[in-house]
Amino acid sequence: MEQIKYDPTEVDSEKTSKKLDIDDPLERSARRTELIQSTEQGSISAEKPACVEWHGISYSIYEENNVSRWDKIRNSDSKLESGNHVRKIIENIHGCANPGEVLAIIGPSGCGKTTLLNLLGDHVGSKGVQGTITLNGHKITKNSKRFVAYCTQDAIFFSHLTVKETLSYTARLRLPREVLRRDKLKQVENIMELLNLTKCANTIIGDHKTHGVSGGERKRVNIASELLTDPSVILLDEPTSGLDSSLALEITKILKEFAVKQKKTIIMVVHQPSSQVFEIFDKLMVMADGHMVYFGERAGAVDYLADQGYKCPPNFNPANYALELLNDNTIKQKLINAYTHKTRDDPTGKQVVEKYSRRTHVDDQSKLNAPVTSERRWEATFLQQLSILTERNFKQSKKTMLSRISISIAITLTISCIIIWFQIPFAEPNIDDRISNIFFGNMDWIFHAFGRSVLSIPLELDMLMKERQSRSYRLLSYYLSKQIAELPLVLLNPTLYTIPVYWATNLLPDFGRFVAYLVVVLLSAITSQSFGYLFGATILNVQKSISVGLVFMVIVTLLGGFYVKQLPTGLTWLKYLSFLKYSYSLLMQIQFDSPKAQFRCARPGELPAGKLSMCNAGDNTPMSSIPGISIIENLGLNELPWYANLIVLLGFCIVVRVLAYYPLRKNSSRD
Ligand SMILES: Nc1ncnc2c1ncn2[C@@H]1O[C@H](COP(=O)(O)OP(=O)(O)OP(=O)(O)O)[C@@H](O)[C@H]1O
Numbered sequence: 001m002e003q004i005k006y007d008p009t010e011v012d013s014e015k016t017s018k019k020l021d022i023d024d025p026l027e028r029s030a031r032r033t034e035l036i037q038s039t040e041q042g043s044i045s046a047e048k049p050a051c052v053e054w055h056g057i058s059y060s061i062y063e064e065n066n067v068s069r070w071d072k073i074r075n076s077d078s079k080l081e082s083g084n085h086v087r088k089i090i091e092n093i094h095g096c097a098n099p100g101e102v103l104a105i106i107g108p109s110g111c112g113k114t115t116l117l118n119l120l121g122d123h124v125g126s127k128g129v130q131g132t133i134t135l136n137g138h139k140i141t142k143n144s145k146r147f148v149a150y151c152t153q154d155a156i157f158f159s160h161l162t163v164k165e166t167l168s169y170t171a172r173l174r175l176p177r178e179v180l181r182r183d184k185l186k187q188v189e190n191i192m193e194l195l196n197l198t199k200c201a202n203t204i205i206g207d208h209k210t211h212g213v214s215g216g217e218r219k220r221v222n223i224a225s226e227l228l229t230d231p232s233v234i235l236l237d238e239p240t241s242g243l244d245s246s247l248a249l250e251i252t253k254i255l256k257e258f259a260v261k262q263k264k265t266i267i268m269v270v271h272q273p274s275s276q277v278f279e280i281f282d283k284l285m286v287m288a289d290g291h292m293v294y295f296g297e298r299a300g301a302v303d304y305l306a307d308q309g310y311k312c313p314p315n316f317n318p319a320n321y322a323l324e325l326l327n328d329n330t331i332k333q334k335l336i337n338a339y340t341h342k343t344r345d346d347p348t349g350k351q352v353v354e355k356y357s358r359r360t361h362v363d364d365q366s367k368l369n370a371p372v373t374s375e376r377r378w379e380a381t382f383l384q385q386l387s388i389l390t391e392r393n394f395k396q397s398k399k400t401m402l403s404r405i406s407i408s409i410a411i412t413l414t415i416s417c418i419i420i421w422f423q424i425p426f427a428e429p430n431i432d433d434r435i436s437n438i439f440f441g442n443m444d445w446i447f448h449a450f451g452r453s454v455l456s457i458p459l460e461l462d463m464l465m466k467e468r469q470s471r472s473y474r475l476l477s478y479y480l481s482k483q484i485a486e487l488p489l490v491l492l493n494p495t496l497y498t499i500p501v502y503w504a505t506n507l508l509p510d511f512g513r514f515v516a517y518l519v520v521v522l523l524s525a526i527t528s529q530s531f532g533y534l535f536g537a538t539i540l541n542v543q544k545s546i547s548v549g550l551v552f553m554v555i556v557t558l559l560g561g562f563y564v565k566q567l568p569t570g571l572t573w574l575k576y577l578s579f580l581k582y583s584y585s586l587l588m589q590i591q592f593d594s595p596k597a598q599f600r601c602a603r604p605g606e607l608p609a610g611k612l613s614m615c616n617a618g619d620n621t622p623m624s625s626i627p628g629i630s631i632i633e634n635l636g637l638n639e640l641p642w643y644a645n646l647i648v649l650l651g652f653c654i655v656v657r658v659l660a661y662y663p664l665r666k667n668s669s670r671d
Pocket of ligand 1: 061089107110111113114115379
C-alpha cells in the first residue's frame, strides 16, 4: 500500500502538442466549454455557491531553541536559553473570494502563501491560529468542509493504480449516488479529455521505484481528482508550477471556466504567472514576509503600485514586477507599511472584505447567505464504499504483496525447509527437528504478516486524511475494506508454504490434522496482522512502527514456549500475553496429541552424549515407542485444552483488530 508524494521539483517533459488536440483556438474553447458542462450532471455544489471570507488571520508556531548544556557552559555570560519561542508565520491577513472568481495569491518564496491556503482548507488545526474564516458568513463545520477541495503541491495517490482507475474510484465515491455509474465514468472520461490525460489514462501513477506518469501529468491528475469531488471552493497550491507555459495557460483557463460556469470559488497560489495567465485572475493578493501588500481587483494592482511610487513599465509582466519589488528589502518593508497604514482603521480587514465580498452574479443571492452543507454525510452508501475501497485496496496492495520478491521469498523458504527437514522420521532422535519445523513454519509467517500490516496504515495515512477531509467515506468502511482486501494476500504465502512443507517433511499423515494445522497457521498470521494494524495505527511513523513492532515480535517469540521454557518465579504469567504460545500449543497438540503420533525409541548412540532417552525415564517398563501426548505434556504444552487455545487465539485476533480502530480514528482526523 505504498503511496507517493509528488516531488514539485519535477518538471513536465511533455511537449505542448499533448494538450487539447484541436488546433483551432475557437474550436478548442468550444470543446472545453462542452466538457465542463458535462461535469455539471448531478452536481450538488453547483447549487451551493460559497463566498469565502477571512479576517484577522494570524498563525504562530512554537520553535524550540536547542541549546546544549555544553553551549551554555561555554557561553555562561550570554543569553543562550533553551525552550520554546513563538514565530509568527503570517500576521493579520484578510481577504475574500467569490463564486465565479479566481483569486491568485502571489509573493516571494517563504512569505506564507501555502500556510494561508492550509488555514483556509483547515489543514492546520487550531493551535496558534487566530482570526475567522467563513463560508457564506458561517463558520466552517465538518459538513461544510466537504465542499472545500484542496489540491496540495504534494499529489498523494496510490502508486499502482492507473490514472483512469484513480479518477474512477474518486468519481464513484464522491459523485452523488443518484448519478449512474456509467455516467460517473463518462465524467471521468470528460475530465481526462479536459486536462489532456486521455493518452496516459492507462499508465500507472508510479513512484520513485516504479516509473509512472510524468510530473506534469501527475499534477493534472491531482487537479482532475479534486474537480471530480464536486466542491464549491477549490484551493490550489501552485497548480501550474512545472508545466510549460502554454499548458499552464490552458489549465488556468479551465479553472476559470469552471469558476464561471459552475459558480466555483477558486483560490490559487501561483509562482511567476505569465502575463496571459495573470490576465485571467479576477482578484489578487500579494504577500511578503507573512504580511499583506495588496488585496483587491487584479486590474487595480498596477495602479496601486504606481500610487506607491512603483510604476510598472509598459509591456512588463505585472506579477513579475511585483515580485521583483518584493525582493528588495527596503521596498518590501515600505509596501508592507503602506498596506498596514491603509487599513489602520480596519485592523482585522473587515471593511475591506465587506467591500469585495459577494460581488458576484448568482441567480439567487440568498444562496450566498445560506450555510454550505449537505444533508448527506457521504455520497456513496456504506456498502458501496466498502466494495469500492476493497476493490481499490486490493488492486494497490496485490502489486506489493504478490510482488516477485515476496513470491520468491515464499518459494525459497519452502525449498529450504523441505531440504532441511525432508521426511523427518517418527523417531525419538528427530523429535526436536519436528518441533523446530512446526515452530518455524508458524513463526515465519507471523513475522511476515506483521511486517506487511504494520506498514499498511502509516503508508496510506496521508491519503486517508485527505479523503476523510473531503468526506469521501466513513473510516469504518476504510478499515473493513482494508482487512477484506489484504486478507487473501496475507494468507496466500503461508498456504503456498504449508501445503508442500507439511507433506514433504512428514508431519502427521492425516488429512484432517493437516487441515486443522493449516487453519491454525493462517489464524496465527491473521492475529499477527491484527497486531500489525494496532502498532501501525498507533505509531503512524513507518520507521518507528517497524522498530517498536520488531521488539514486540521478538518478545512474543521468546514467550511463545519454544525458546524459554521456564520463566523466573513471579513472571510466569508473562507467557499468557504471547499469542504465539496459543498457536504453538495448538499446532503441537494437532501433531502430537493423536494415537498415530508414536515415536520409535532412540537406539544406542542415536542421542547426543549425555542426553537420556525418554524411553528409559520413569518406571522400568520397557517402551518401544514414545506416545506424542507425553512429549507435549513434558513440554508443558498441554496446559490448556485445544479448544481453549483456539478461543484465546481467536480472541486476540478479534479484540486487537477492534482496538486498532480507535487510535486510527483519533489519528486520522483533525476534527
Ligand atoms: N509547521 C511549520 N514549522 C516551521 N516552520 C514553518 C511551518 N509552517 C511554515 N513554516 C515556515 O513559514 C514560512 C512560510 O512557509 P510557506 O510554505 O507558507 O511559504 P510559501 O510562501 O508557500 O513558500 P513557497 O512559495 O516557497 O512554497 C516558511 O519560512 C516556512 O519555513
